[in-house]
Amino acid sequence: MFEKISDQTIQQVKNYNGIVDFIQQYLTLKKRGQNYIGLCPFHGEKTPSFTVSPQKQIFHCFGCHESGDLIAFAQKIDNLTFYEAIEVIANFANIDVVREQSSKEMKQHYNQLERTLACFSQASDVFRSMLNESQFAKDYFAKRQLSQESIDMFGLGCCGSSKQLFDALKVLNVPEADLVSSGLFSKNQQDIYCRFQHRVIFPIADYQSRIVGFGARITDPTSNAAKYVNSEESKLFNKRKLLYGLSYAKQSIKQQKCVLLVEGYMDVIMCSQYGFQNVVACMGTSLTVDQVQLIKRLTESVVIMFDNDKAGQTATKRSIEILLQENMNVNVVSMDQMDPADFLLQFGADALKEKLAESVSAFQFFYSFSKSDLDISNINHVSKLVADVLPILKCISDDVVRSHYICLMAQDLKINEEVIVAKMDELLYNKTQDYSIKLDTNKVGKNKYQKAEETILAVICINLDLREYLKGVDLTIFITPFIKSLTEYVINSNELDGVLLENASAEFKSSLGNVLMLATQYDTQMIQKNVFFDCLNVLSKQKFTQDISQLKEQIKLYEESGNETELEKVMAELDQKKKGGIYEYKY
Numbered sequence: 230m231f232e233k234i235s236d237q238t239i240q241q242v243k244n245y246n247g248i249v250d251f252i253q254q255y256l257t258l259k260k261r262g263q264n265y266i267g268l269c270p271f272h273g274e275k276t277p278s279f280t281v282s283p284q285k286q287i288f289h290c291f292g293c294h295e296s297g298d299l300i301a302f303a304q305k306i307d308n309l310t311f312y313e314a315i316e317v318i319a320n321f322a323n324i325d326v327v328r329e330q331s332s333k334e335m336k337q338h339y340n341q342l343e344r345t346l347a348c349f350s351q352a353s354d355v356f357r358s359m360l361n362e363s364q365f366a367k368d369y370f371a372k373r374q375l376s377q378e379s380i381d382m383f384g385l386g387c388c389g390s391s392k393q394l395f396d397a398l399k400v401l402n403v404p405e406a407d408l409v410s411s412g413l414f415s416k417n418q419q420d421i422y423c424r425f426q427h428r429v430i431f432p433i434a435d436y437q438s439r440i441v442g443f444g445a446r447i448t449d450p451t452s453n454a455a456k457y458v459n460s461e462e463s464k465l466f467n468k469r470k471l472l473y474g475l476s477y478a479k480q481s482i483k484q485q486k487c488v489l490l491v492e493g494y495m496d497v498i499m500c501s502q503y504g505f506q507n508v509v510a511c512m513g514t515s516l517t518v519d520q521v522q523l524i525k526r527l528t529e530s531v532v533i534m535f536d537n538d539k540a541g542q543t544a545t546k547r548s549i550e551i552l553l554q555e556n557m558n559v560n561v562v563s564m565d566q567m568d569p570a571d572f573l574l575q576f577g578a579d580a581l582k583e584k585l586a587e588s589v590s591a592f593q594f595f596y597s598f599s600k601s602d603l604d605i606s607n608i609n610h611v612s613k614l615v616a617d618v619l620p621i622l623k624c625i626s627d628d629v630v631r632s633h634y635i636c637l638m639a640q641d642l643k644i645n646e647e648v649i650v651a652k653m654d655e656l657l658y659n660k661t662q663d664y665s666i667k668l669d670t671n672k673v674g675k676n677k678y679q680k681a682e683e684t685i686l687a688v689i690c691i692n693l694d695l696r697e698y699l700k701g702v703d704l705t706i707f708i709t710p711f712i713k714s715l716t717e718y719v720i721n722s723n724e725l726d727g728v729l730l731e732n733a734s735a736e737f738k739s740s741l742g743n744v745l746m747l748a749t750q751y752d753t754q755m756i757q758k759n760v761f762f763d764c765l766n767v768l769s770k771q772k773f774t775q776d777i778s779q780l781k782e783q784i785k786l787y788e789e790s791g792n793e794t795e796l797e798k799v800m801a802e803l804d805q806k807k808k809g810g811i812y813e814y815k816y
């Protein structure tokens with residue numbers, strides 16, 4: 230499973246022309262003209278703006294601007310790595326996956342990973358069987374009111390002494406070297422020591438349900454040792470890329486179209502025991518982008534159920550920011566200073582359901598949270614509050630929702646809505662200055678020059694001869710800076726379609742996808758040539774008019790200031806310009 234996929238297989242997958250078939254597995258596509266359209270799987274929409282071009286073997290969404298080739302789609306939709314995507318597509322297309330004779334080091338490395346996984350799997354069995362003979366662990370789980378079913382389902386166990394664990398694994402023929410290299414044991418001189426000894430054990434699985442490490446909790450409340458210890462960070466056990474409970478919750482998250490995010494292992498297990506299966510926990514750190522990516526494979530909606538203490542609120546705030554930036558729908562449940570496990574034990578499942586129904590949007594939570602420390606009769610505090618919540622407001626992509634919150638905020642703070650909107654614009658403008666002019670063929674009110682620029686760009690994306698021609702054109706005829714730099718990118722590339730798109734920087738990618746879709750309507754060389762030169766001449770004419778009026782303005786200024794020498798120069802220039810007339814581009 231860990232061997233490198235050969236370049237030959239990768240090439241075959243890249244050459245595979247089945248983007249429409251592949252995507253149809255995920256959504257319904259309807260033919261429209263040369264392309265196929267459907268409801269975008271990457272953002273919620275009611276009218277289809279997700280477009281697939283069988284000709285170019287690319288997809289593009291005019292709503293959320295996701296773009297790419299088939300491999301990019303496979304990666305994005307299931308959140309796969311490049312090589313995972315290659316494998317998935319190869320399977321779909323009946324392409325044999327040829328694996329390369331990887332280097333000796335690579336082989337050793339993968340071999341090591343396999344052995345560590347095997348070792349963890351065996352250890353997990355031993356921990357479970359140790360539970361039967363261990364009163365402290367049985368007492369602990371009984372005290373936490375865990376059912377036998379929950380204990381079995383989550384594979385909970387316990388670790389006796391280091392020696393007991395070591396001996397048990399030796400009986401199972403696990404090589405001693407693996408016990409150390411897996412990180413399960415550390416060795417000094419003669420002693421072999423397991424950091425999990427005398428603790429209850431929570432096996433931790435990755436997305437593919439492989440046990441990649443353990444969490445271990447001390448049960449003696451009088452002990453000075455750390456309450457929890459985890460496996461050491463390693464290639465397999467990366468806390469930032471794991472969510473506790475995810476391997477059990479996957480199905481339910483898909484069905485419920487929502488995930489409940491809690492803080493502790495015990496919260497996950499107790500929720501499950503009370504019938505809430507779609508629950509995962511971060512791994513003792515605040516939520517990371519990698520973890521959000523895992524969630525995204527399954528759903529776009531998250532309900533956060535953290536403690537309401539200050540630490541919990543701060544963690545919630547940080548999680549909200551990350552989730553909103555990743556375009557997730559986020560709600561927050563107020564847990565009244567209790568963790569979900571204790572809450573369920575005290576009040577039961579129905580009470581939690583009520584809580585869930587009362588969840589508030591992330592913005593509302595964030596607003597109340599920020600406001601709680603401030604005195605809004607003080608205008609400086611109001612200003613601080615607005616500044617605090619603007620970054621969150623900015624993350625809300627739906628304009629209607631955003632303006633709704635702005636309105637509520639203005640009422641609550643007794644200030645003018647426009648003030649907030651202005652601050653908001655300022656923030657948006659500063660942050661996205663370079664991206665502010667996006668290509669969007671659906672946008673109304675676009676002027677004809679911008680359309681001409683876009684058309685030229687579209688045509689040179691598919692026609693290398695015209696791309697070559699454009700190299701000789703003075704690009705100052707382009708008015709829109711963003712389109713101009715995008716055009717420069719294309720001119721400097723020798724690639725077409727998917728590769729052109731894949732090599733583009735993030736800044737260009739979505740706009741370029743848009744343009745490539747636009748290009749599909751120019752399907753013959755003849756049409757391409759005609760529109761290309763028409764558009765060039767539209768821009769040329771506009772440039773001429775603009776130059777003339779600029780010169781006239783200068784003349785006016787010099788006349789007023791009485792600067793004779795400059796005036797003469799500019800007048801001569803104007804004459805020259807007029808005589809030259811509008812430059813006409815021809816093939």
Ligand SMILES: [Zn+2]
Nearest residue numbers: 269272290293
């Ligand atoms: Zn979309």
